[in-house]
Amino acid sequence: KLDMARGLARQFVERFPGIDITLGLLRISDREKRIHVVKDPPWWLISMPTKNHWKHDPDVNFLTESAIAAVDAVNQLGLSSVLSIRPCSGHRGINWEHLKPELEKVWDDRFTIVIK
Numbered sequence: 001k002l003d004m005a006r007g008l009a010r011q012f013v014e015r016f017p018g019i020d021i022t023l024g025l026l027r028i029s030d031r032e033k034r035i036h037v038v039k040d041p042p043w044w045l046i047s048m049p050t051k052n053h054w055k056h057d058p059d060v061n062f063l064t065e066s067a068i069a070a071v072d073a074v075n076q077l078g079l080s081s082v083l084s085i086r087p088c089s090g091h092r093g094i095n096w097e098h099l100k101p102e103l104e105k106v107w108d109d110r111f112t113i114v115i116k
Contacts, residue, residue, distance in 0.1 A: 016040060023047050034069040037077065046073055050088050058088040064102045071106060082111045 013020050019038065026036040026047075038045045048066045050058040067087075074082055087103070088094040103113070 012045075016045065019045065034066055035073045037073055044077060044079065046070055046082070048084075048087065050094075058094050060094055060099055060102055063087055063094070063099065064106065067103055067106045071108070074110060080110060084111060084113050086113055086115060 009020075016038075022038055023036055026033075026038075034049060036047045038047070048063075048070045050063050050066065052059070052062055070082075086096060088099065103111075
Protein backbone atom coordinates (compact mmCIF):
# COMPACT_ATOMS: atom_id res chain seq x y z
CA LYS A 1 0.00 0.00 0.00
CA LEU A 2 1.43 3.38 -1.00
CA ASP A 3 1.32 6.32 1.38
CA MET A 4 -1.31 8.46 -0.32
CA ALA A 5 -2.61 10.38 2.66
CA ARG A 6 -2.17 13.98 1.50
CA GLY A 7 -3.07 16.37 -1.26
CA LEU A 8 -3.81 15.06 -4.71
CA ALA A 9 -2.79 11.53 -3.79
CA ARG A 10 -5.51 11.46 -1.14
CA GLN A 11 -8.01 12.75 -3.69
CA PHE A 12 -7.10 9.87 -6.01
CA VAL A 13 -7.69 7.35 -3.22
CA GLU A 14 -11.11 8.92 -2.69
CA ARG A 15 -11.91 8.86 -6.44
CA PHE A 16 -10.35 5.43 -7.11
CA PRO A 17 -10.82 3.37 -3.92
CA GLY A 18 -8.02 0.83 -3.52
CA ILE A 19 -5.64 2.61 -5.91
CA ASP A 20 -3.09 2.90 -3.09
CA ILE A 21 -3.06 -0.88 -2.75
CA THR A 22 -3.00 -1.46 -6.52
CA LEU A 23 -0.07 0.90 -7.04
CA GLY A 24 1.71 -0.46 -3.98
CA LEU A 25 1.48 -4.00 -5.36
CA LEU A 26 2.69 -2.84 -8.78
CA ARG A 27 5.64 -1.09 -7.18
CA ILE A 28 6.56 -4.16 -5.13
CA SER A 29 6.29 -6.45 -8.16
CA ASP A 30 8.53 -4.24 -10.30
CA ARG A 31 10.73 -1.93 -8.25
CA GLU A 32 12.86 -1.02 -11.26
CA LYS A 33 9.90 0.45 -13.12
CA ARG A 34 9.32 4.11 -12.34
CA ILE A 35 5.93 4.55 -14.02
CA HIS A 36 2.95 2.32 -13.35
CA VAL A 37 -0.22 2.36 -15.42
CA VAL A 38 -3.69 1.32 -14.25
CA LYS A 39 -6.64 1.13 -16.62
CA ASP A 40 -9.94 2.13 -15.03
CA PRO A 41 -12.32 2.69 -17.96
CA PRO A 42 -12.61 5.17 -19.44
CA TRP A 43 -9.39 6.41 -17.80
CA TRP A 44 -5.75 5.45 -17.84
CA LEU A 45 -4.05 6.40 -14.58
CA ILE A 46 -0.32 6.95 -14.96
CA SER A 47 1.45 7.07 -11.62
CA MET A 48 4.44 9.41 -11.78
CA PRO A 49 6.46 9.49 -8.56
CA THR A 50 7.94 12.80 -7.44
CA LYS A 51 10.41 11.42 -4.93
CA ASN A 52 12.39 8.25 -4.40
CA HIS A 53 11.07 7.51 -0.91
CA TRP A 54 7.92 8.74 0.81
CA LYS A 55 9.98 10.30 3.62
CA HIS A 56 12.11 12.35 1.20
CA ASP A 57 11.24 15.76 -0.17
CA PRO A 58 10.38 16.01 -3.87
CA ASP A 59 13.41 16.41 -6.13
CA VAL A 60 13.47 18.24 -9.48
CA ASN A 61 15.93 15.80 -11.06
CA PHE A 62 13.97 12.75 -9.89
CA LEU A 63 10.73 14.32 -11.09
CA THR A 64 12.24 15.15 -14.48
CA GLU A 65 13.31 11.52 -14.88
CA SER A 66 9.75 10.49 -13.97
CA ALA A 67 8.39 12.90 -16.59
CA ILE A 68 10.62 11.29 -19.24
CA ALA A 69 9.35 7.86 -18.19
CA ALA A 70 5.77 9.18 -18.42
CA VAL A 71 6.40 10.20 -22.04
CA ASP A 72 7.61 6.67 -22.76
CA ALA A 73 4.44 5.23 -21.18
CA VAL A 74 2.22 7.61 -23.16
CA ASN A 75 4.03 6.58 -26.37
CA GLN A 76 3.58 2.89 -25.59
CA LEU A 77 -0.12 3.36 -24.86
CA GLY A 78 -0.62 5.48 -27.98
CA LEU A 79 -2.34 8.26 -26.03
CA SER A 80 -2.99 11.50 -27.86
CA SER A 81 -3.60 13.68 -24.81
CA VAL A 82 -2.71 13.69 -21.13
CA LEU A 83 -4.02 15.91 -18.36
CA SER A 84 -1.72 16.44 -15.42
CA ILE A 85 -1.92 18.48 -12.30
CA ARG A 86 1.03 20.68 -11.56
CA PRO A 87 3.42 18.10 -10.04
CA CYS A 88 4.57 18.78 -6.48
CA SER A 89 2.15 21.61 -5.98
CA GLY A 90 1.05 20.39 -2.58
CA HIS A 91 2.82 19.26 0.56
CA ARG A 92 6.53 20.21 0.50
CA GLY A 93 6.18 21.19 -3.11
CA ILE A 94 8.89 22.33 -5.47
CA ASN A 95 8.83 25.91 -6.67
CA TRP A 96 6.75 25.83 -9.87
CA GLU A 97 8.93 28.41 -11.62
CA HIS A 98 11.91 26.09 -11.11
CA LEU A 99 10.11 22.93 -12.24
CA LYS A 100 8.08 24.25 -15.18
CA PRO A 101 11.05 24.75 -17.58
CA GLU A 102 12.30 21.24 -16.82
CA LEU A 103 8.92 19.69 -17.68
CA GLU A 104 8.64 21.81 -20.83
CA LYS A 105 11.89 20.25 -22.05
CA VAL A 106 10.48 16.71 -21.93
CA TRP A 107 6.69 16.99 -22.24
CA ASP A 108 5.33 17.64 -25.72
CA ASP A 109 2.01 19.20 -26.74
CA ARG A 110 0.07 16.06 -25.74
CA PHE A 111 0.58 17.05 -22.10
CA THR A 112 -1.66 19.72 -20.60
CA ILE A 113 -0.95 20.88 -17.09
CA VAL A 114 -4.07 21.90 -15.20
CA ILE A 115 -3.26 24.80 -12.90
CA LYS A 116 -6.64 25.23 -11.16
